[in-house]
Amino acid sequence: MDDDRWGIIGHEWAIDMVRHALRTERAGHAYLLCGPPAIGKATIALRLAQALLCGAAAAPCGRCRDCTRIAHGNHPDVRSTGLAEQGQGLKAEEAARQRDLKIDSVRGWIADLALQPYEGRRRVFIMHDAERLNDSGANALLKTLEEPPPYAMIILVANTTGDLMPTIVSRCRMLRLRPVPRATIDAALQSTGVAPAEARLLAAWSGGRVGWALQMRDDPAAWQALREQLDELIALGTLPRHAGLEWAEARAQAWRRGEHAAVTDELLRWQLWWRDVLLAQAGQGRHMTHLDRAAEAARAATQFHIGAVHAFLVRLTQAHGQLRENVNPQLVFEGLVLHRPRPH
Amino acid sequence: MAAQALYRRYRSQTFDELIGQEHIVQTLHHALRDGRVAHAYLFTGPRGVGKTTVARLLAKALSCTAAAAQRPCGQCDACRAVADGRAVDVIEMDAASHTSVEDAREIIERVQFRPTLGSYKVHIIDEVHMLSTAAFNALLKTLEEPPGHAVFILATTEVHRVPETILSRCQRFTFRRHSVDVIAAHLHRVAAAEGFALADGAAVAIGRAATGSMRDALSVLDQLMSYGSSPIALAQVRALLGTSAAAEVGALLDGLLANDAPAALAAIQAVVDEGRDVRQFARELVEQLRALLLLRAGADPTVLELGDEERAALQQRVPRLRMAEGLRWLRLFSELDQQLRISPHGQLPLEIAVLEAILAPPEAPAAARPRAPAEAAATPTLQRAGTRTAAPPPAAPPPAAPPAPPPPAAPVRRHVPVDEPVGRALPALEQRPSPPFADDLQDDVVDDAALTGFALLAARWPAILRDVRVRSKTLQALLNSGVQPMAVRDQRVILQVASKFLLTQFEKPAVRQPVEEIISAVLGMACTIEAVLGSESSRDSAAALREQMRDARTDPLVKAALNIFDADIVGIEPPPERS
Numbered sequence: 045m046d047d048d049r050w051g052i053i054g055h056e057w058a059i060d061m062v063r064h065a066l067r068t069e070r071a072g073h074a075y076l077l078c079g080p081p082a083i084g085k086a087t088i089a090l091r092l093a094q095a096l097l098c099g100a101a102a103a104p105c106g107r108c109r110d111c112t113r114i115a116h117g118n119h120p121d122v123r124s125t126g127l128a129e130q131g132q133g134l135k136a137e138e139a140a141r142q143r144d145l146k147i148d149s150v151r152g153w154i155a156d157l158a159l160q161p162y163e164g165r166r167r168v169f170i171m172h173d174a175e176r177l178n179d180s181g182a183n184a185l186l187k188t189l190e191e192p193p194p195y196a197m198i199i200l201v202a203n204t205t206g207d208l209m210p211t212i213v214s215r216c217r218m219l220r221l222r223p224v225p226r227a228t229i230d231a232a233l234q235s236t237g238v239a240p241a242e243a244r245l246l247a248a249w250s251g252g253r254v255g256w257a258l259q260m261r262d263d264p265a266a267w268q269a270l271r272e273q274l275d276e277l278i279a280l281g282t283l284p285r286h287a288g289l290e291w292a293e294a295r296a297q298a299w300r301r302g303e304h305a306a307v308t309d310e311l312l313r314w315q316l317w318w319r320d321v322l323l324a325q326a327g328q329g330r331h332m333t334h335l336d337r338a339a340e341a342a343r344a345a346t347q348f349h350i351g352a353v354h355a356f357l358v359r360l361t362q363a364h365g366q367l368r369e370n371v372n373p374q375l376v377f378e379g380l381v382l383h384r385p386r387p388h
Numbered sequence: 389m390a391a392q393a394l395y396r397r398y399r400s401q402t403f404d405e406l407i408g409q410e411h412i413v414q415t416l417h418h419a420l421r422d423g424r425v426a427h428a429y430l431f432t433g434p435r436g437v438g439k440t441t442v443a444r445l446l447a448k449a450l451s452c453t454a455a456a457a458q459r460p461c462g463q464c465d466a467c468r469a470v471a472d473g474r475a476v477d478v479i480e481m482d483a484a485s486h487t488s489v490e491d492a493r494e495i496i497e498r499v500q501f502r503p504t505l506g507s508y509k510v511h512i513i514d515e516v517h518m519l520s521t522a523a524f525n526a527l528l529k530t531l532e533e534p535p536g537h538a539v540f541i542l543a544t545t546e547v548h549r550v551p552e553t554i555l556s557r558c559q560r561f562t563f564r565r566h567s568v569d570v571i572a573a574h575l576h577r578v579a580a581a582e583g584f585a586l587a588d589g590a591a592v593a594i595g596r597a598a599t600g601s602m603r604d605a606l607s608v609l610d611q612l613m614s615y616g617s618s619p620i621a622l623a624q625v626r627a628l629l630g631t632s633a634a635a636e637v638g639a640l641l642d643g644l645l646a647n648d649a650p651a652a653l654a655a656i657q658a659v660v661d662e663g664r665d666v667r668q669f670a671r672e673l674v675e676q677l678r679a680l681l682l683l684r685a686g687a688d689p690t691v692l693e694l695g696d697e698e699r700a701a702l703q704q705r706v707p708r709l710r711m712a713e714g715l716r717w718l719r720l721f722s723e724l725d726q727q728l729r730i731s732p733h734g735q736l737p738l739e740i741a742v743l744e745a746i747l748a749p750p751e752a753p754a755a756a757r758p759r760a761p762a763e764a765a766a767t768p769t770l771q772r773a774g775t776r777t778a779a780p781p782p783a784a785p786p787p788a789a790p791p792a793p794p795p796p797a798a799p800v801r802r803h804v805p806v807d808e809p810v811g812r813a814l815p816a817l818e819q820r821p822s823p824p825f826a827d828d829l830q831d832d833v834v835d836d837a838a839l840t841g842f843a844l845l846a847a848r849w850p851a852i853l854r855d856v857r858v859r860s861k862t863l864q865a866l867l868n869s870g871v872q873p874m875a876v877r878d879q880r881v882i883l884q885v886a887s888k889f890l891l892t893q894f895e896k897p898a899v900r901q902p903v904e905e906i907i908s909a910v911l912g913m914a915c916t917i918e919a920v921l922g923s924e925s926s927r928d929s930a931a932a933l934r935e936q937m938r939d940a941r942t943d944p945l946v947k948a949a950l951n952i953f954d955a956d957i958v959g960i961e962p963p964p965e966r967s
Contacts, residue, residue: 060615061611061628064615072607074393183515183518191396220630252734319736319739361736
């Protein structure tokens with residue numbers, strides 16, 4: 045890791061800030077990294093831990109024993125917790141269904157904080173999924189987070205800050221990571237050998253989520269599946285009602301099976317497609333997500349009334365909220381299908 | 389080792405150093421001077437206002453060996469021991485991680501022992517709201533009559549979770565938020581002590597983002613200082629907080645005011661491309677809209693905490709804002725925060741809201757329609773009984789535009805570069821029917837103030853009905869049988885009634901007076917009511933509607949839909965024209 049970006053794409057200001065703080069020995073005792081999923085939060089947390097514990101002059105070197113052990117998650121002075129750690133020992137589907145980060149996980153983690161470093165000068169405590177902390181878990185963290193022992197550095201990683209208690213947020217130095225500009229992802233992908241056209245497309249589809257773009261780059265099958273999913277969603281607009289209802293039923297079943305992430309992603313995809321149509325209607329086509337479908341979006345833009353598109357987008361947003369609030373999924377999806385915008 | 393955070397290093401060590409909270413400091417000071425220290429205190433208030441700090445100061449003062457007036461001196465051994473957290477007679481407990489009754493019992497046991505050095509033994513119980521019910525109850529007797537040497541200090545941000553029985557046994561002090569000025573001044577002091585300078589406006593920007601919490605402000609300053617260079621510029625503050633420059637918010641405002649959807653969307657995209665925080669941006673938009681509305685309503689510009697430039701920019705936009713529209717926008721955008729929080733695709737909710745603001749509002753006064761998603765979810769609308777279920781979404785404005793592309797010279801808006809084949813300009817934006825709200829405004833019968841009065845009345849009508857019900861059920865029945873608010877003029881509320889009988893009823897003081905009182909209370913101004921007879925036909929039409937509903941219920945399609953959705957028929961509309 046010879047560059048001064050720590051091998052991270054985007055977020056230059058955040059890296060600069062942390063690097064500078066480390067160099068001048070003014071790093072805080074607690075950091076809160078937050079932002080949308082797959083944007084690079086966990087990677088930054090990992091690099092921060094490496095930078096603290098790495099012995100090399102240009103820390104983190106990424107090569108020494110400390111750095112590699114941290115990357116593999118078996119350094120004794122780096123302790124992480126989160127839903128994944130909490131779910132160890134559970135059955136796979138039970139682990140997937142966990143909702144809260146419980147107080148027991150927090151207590152174990154805090155108890156560990158009292159122990160001096162085993163090897164280096166510092167100990168790093170990383171908590172993933174901090175937005176899932178339940179009420180008692182979050183409260184149990186407060187005093188420790190305010191005044192931890194001098195050798196400890198706490199890093200909270202959260203998808204959003206809104207779900208965290210303000211009393212927690214105010215005790216941390218917050219790095220609010222934002223979606224990475226499209227051009228940056230584009231350039232980064234190209235520099236790893238992705239063809240320019242492909243890179244541009246991936247960058248546009250990613251919506252600023254670097255991790256997502258890299259994942260799709262490495263997994264062409266998933267990428268292909270996504271594109272087919274979009275085809276299906278676009279076709280859904282013209283299918284007869286019974287076919288739409290079948291689609292709704294399939295999604296509802298998937299939701300009940302616990303595949304929440306997949307179903308939400310699909311809804312989001314649909315939402316982004318209609319956003320593209322809306323952008324085409326408003327003459328802002330260059331900001332489209334699905335750049336490869338510009339022609340289709342432009343055609344749809346002439347077929348649908350802008351009010352209808354807007355209303356359907358609102359409905360899709362509401363559907364997200366309804367699913368979160370445990371409304372019967374079948375009704376939600378059928379409602380969506382029955383209210384598809386109709387071409388005029 | 390890590391540098392200690394600023395908010396820890398600059399924790400006040402004497403009462404003189406403490407910022408703000410004079411009302412509390414003075415009381416405590418007098419209590420200490422006169423030796424009237426209570427046995428239990430409860431400190432409440434939002435985060436970062438000094439609860440833990442004052443608790444420790446009080447503990448220090450109680451063990452301090454200096455003359456009574458100077459306590460805590462901060463110099464003597466006892467004071468230093470408390471500051472270092474090694475005083476044996478000051479026990480600080482984290483109630484949030486020690487919530488159980490066992491922990492409470494331990495306190496009770498230890499309270500009995502006399503202090504080792506001083507004359508007081510102080511128990512600070514922080515985050516006390518997290519104690520379990522059993523733990524609270526176990527503490528009750530001890531808290532009521534502790535031994536003479538014991539002082540309890542409870543601190544919490546959420547006082548509503550502390551049982552009444554605990555509250556009544558404590559002297560309660562409520563800490564206030566710090567004002568932006570106080571925070572800014574303190575930031576300057578701390579920065580100077582650390583050898584840093586703050587550029588113009590930077591301290592105020594931090595202070596504003598901190599919303600009254602000194603710890604938040606110091607955390608931000610800490611981070612900025614660790615970034616290095618002095619003086620700390622406003623741009624750095626913005627980069628860290630993700631706040632947008634006033635110009636970016638202004639661009640979106642201008643787009644809204646000009647009803648220019650492409651420009652507004654471009655403004656949002658610009659913010660995203662800059663890597664700014666969309667949620668913060670939406671909040672600033674709401675702030676600016678509020679300022680704009682207040683200015684429009686004739687508020688004194690000095691009450692708004694605005695810079696000169698900002699105020700000038702706003703003043704120049706004021707004449708273009710229509711009050712009713714501004715209100716609708718404000719309502720629309722202030723509901724956004726929650727959506728932006730959960731939305732995985734940051735800017736989409738904001739874009740939707742902007743389009744909704746610019747497109748014609750689908751229904752009459754925004755206040756009257758249910759907007760919360762939960763409400764929408766709870767009542768599957770089946771308003772179109774008698775037509776197919778798959779009707780176009782109700783929110784869609786009637787497609788007013790002809791499908792033919794408009795002549796190129798017709799649009800008067802400024803030209804926006806279009807880089808994708810669009811086919812036609814935005815019909816709904818070009819020829820949108822003006823919103824009903826605006827119609828009211830244009831015919832000049834009601835001015836802005838009256839209109840907002842009416843919007844308020846319409847929005848609070850259900851609340852009024854509820855309040856009336858508390859007074860008398862007969863009155864409520866009267867209001868429910870065909871009384872509708874119609875307008876607010878000066879201080880007269882005009883109600884439309886459906887029959888002559890109701891008209892005579894409203895002439896009786898026994899009916900009139902309570903209704904007037906309740907409406908005045910809800911609207912917040914003294915007003916009289918005036919009943920006018922509505923068209924007789926409304927009654928007939930109600931009967932006709934009931935007739936239609938009865939017919940609709942026999943329709944097999946409707947019947948099936950009613951069964952599936954467990955729904956009710958709430959209205960009948962003619963089938964929409966298919967274009």
